[in-house]
Amino acid sequence: MKRTFRTTLLTTGALIAALCVPAMAAPADAADARVDLRVLVVSDGGPATDAIAAELDASGTPYTEIDLTRTDRPVIDAAYLADAVDGRDRAKYQAVVLPNDNPFPANSPEMAALAAYERTYDIPQVDAYTYARPEAGLQYPVFGGYSGSVDGVRAQVTDAGRSGPFGYLDGGVPFEDNSPTVGESYAYLSTPAAGADFTPYVEATIPGSSKRGSLVGEYRHDGRRELVVTFVYNQYQQQFRLLARGIVAWMTDGVHLGASRNYFAVHVDDVFAADDRWNSTLNCTPGDVDCTDPNATPDPIRMVPADVDHAVAWQRERGFTLDFAYNGAGSVDHREDNDGADPLADRLLTERGEFRWINHTYTHAFLGCRQDTGVVPWRCATNTDGSIKWVSRNDVSDEIAGNRAWGRLAGLPLDDDELVTGEHSGLRVLPQQAADNPNLAPALADNGIDWLASDNSREPEQRRVGAATTVPRYPMNVFYNAGRAAEQVDEYNWIYTSRAQGGSGICEDNPATTTCLPAPLDLATGYAEHIVPLERQIALGHVLANDPKPHFIHQSNLAEDRIAYPVLDGVLDTYDTLFTQNTPLVNLRMADIGTELQRRAAWRTAVRDGQVTAYRIGTTVTVEGPEGVAVPATMPEGTTRAGSAFGEAYAGDRSGWTASADAPLTLTLPASATTSTAPDPGGSAPAGESAPDTRVPEGVAEPLTPGAGS
Known part of the structure; x- marks a missing residue:
């Protein structure tokens, strides 16, 4: 109107x-x-x-x-x-x-x-x-x-x-x-x-x-x-x-x-590799550095060819593409242990064009400090002078370059400037490692990495690491060490219930945790009835908030019970019931997400510093901003720039980023933007009487924080 x-x-x-x-x-x-x-x-x-x-x-x-x-x-x-x-x-x-x-x-x-x-x-x-x-x-x-x-x-x-x-x-x-x-x-x-x-x-x-x-x-x-x-x-x-x-x-x-979209991207980590399974007796994951029971034996979870077929069919049905973060050594090791056979890798490579691929390092090695696992929790090993022992520049570079070389030989369609390190390692991780590995930034530069994944729960803001820029990712509460729903629920109960109920007591020690449970979930029904709706709500909240950051899960969640799909389907099904077809989900790859976040940061700074002037006179919109800063704008359908359609169609409008130029940006609105209905001249009350108190009545909660689990 x-x-x-x-x-x-x-x-x-x-x-x-x-x-x-x-x-x-x-x-x-x-x-x-x-x-x-x-x-x-x-x-x-x-x-x-x-x-x-x-x-x-x-x-x-x-x-x-x-x-x-x-x-x-x-x-x-x-x-x-x-x-x-x-x-x-x-x-x-x-x-x-x-x-x-x-x-x-x-x-x-x-x-x-x-x-x-x-x-x-x-x-x-x-x-x-x-x-x-x-x-x-x-x-x-x-x-x-x-x-x-x-x-x-x-x-x-x-x-x-x-x-x-x-x-x-x-x-x-x-x-x-x-x-x-x-x-x-x-x-x-x-x-x-x-x-x-x-x-x-x-x-x-x-x-x-x-x-x-x-x-x-x-x-x-x-x-x-x-x-x-x-x-x-x-x-x-x-x-x-x-x-x-x-x-x-x-x-x-x-x-x-300004411009907004509804974004959703999902990274699947550890593809070709295996993830160790949660042990419900020990309440830890054998194979992890903090699971020290000498009798604990790792129990790997790894996709099989049928899981690949399911992923391909699911993507085609949903019109959605998953990003596979891969570790080439996972396939190499599997072939060495199985007389050269790896049916999973064969199937994945046959269907490689169905997915987007991201370098996740060759062996998934920890690329920060050298870990001293003789104590729980682990700590950074030190030299005799007390300085931290760091993974070397060559070792970091070998993990990146080796995985890239394996991927190229396998014919994976890679974007060479993207990287996800194992456990986001190399970046600072508290409390053990308060700073980035000083060898990380040089190794990233050696390999032409522009976009480096980070954990949004640790570092929600994008930042520079040498010449690279981070892309924060949301961890979904679908655990890497669970291939079956009952395992997921058992670990969830351990984390989020009190010690008296057999849990870890994390919630007692950290009462601000929003996913705490009043009682353990039923192993048979807890995943579908509690965890799936909650994770769907959290992820959909990000989607609806114009937030392009990707979410990440693990290949184990596409195996066995395929527990990731109910959450992903919940997001996509709910979205489809809410929005018209002219407002589709935007499914970007990691480099494009990084660029979007980077543009927003530059624009936010320009606006904050008063470097942007924008106004409308009739059907002409003029925007002046600093050189090198792209301009986001939303305009009615029919808006043009230099005679060509402005932006992209989304949600009934035209919107997008316009590259900066030396001259001011000028947009021409359609003639329909000047139509108006005449104002009602009738005698309604003047703007002189203040409104009554519009606060929520006593006893009714006025929520000031996200819904449970956000």
């Missing part, structure tokens, strides 16, 4: 005067004004405005935040909101986000200034979480509506929402219900107030009624537009993540800096 500046601005003066709202001088031609591509977020410290700010952060959309709880904050007045540049009137913000429809005291001059600004420059306002009331275009909930929990409710996008800002959704918006004892979502459901120009975009059935009440809707009044949201949320909850894209699209009319 595209708009331009109101053509009736000069007729609203009488209305402004009648409402006793200080008038902001209207430009001689409002459509000729400059509107900067920046959002104003006014926060009261609540989770709703924080969630919207987090969405803007993630997509790279510039915004300015004012914290109402700070005494030293700037005063919002006409001068703060607008001025003139080169003789042209300028609106400094393309949208305004408020905690509710009016967070200021009654008759506040700041709210009056905002209302006048929005009216003058046709600036949308988002009410992040507000009470259903006539001032927001809705009836009070006591008049046939509802106030209370909406945990587990499946809301619906209306026809207006699907033809407007939420058209990327397939219709349903499920609200989380992660705990029967915790209230996770509170909402006000209500219908439009009598005479209000209100269009619901997302609705849910009012309990005890056949009527539906609005959760998200657009209220047009007094020459202004508001997006009225009447449920509380935080940035991690699925319902917000589903609607966040549409909220930003609505407030910016689909014209904003």
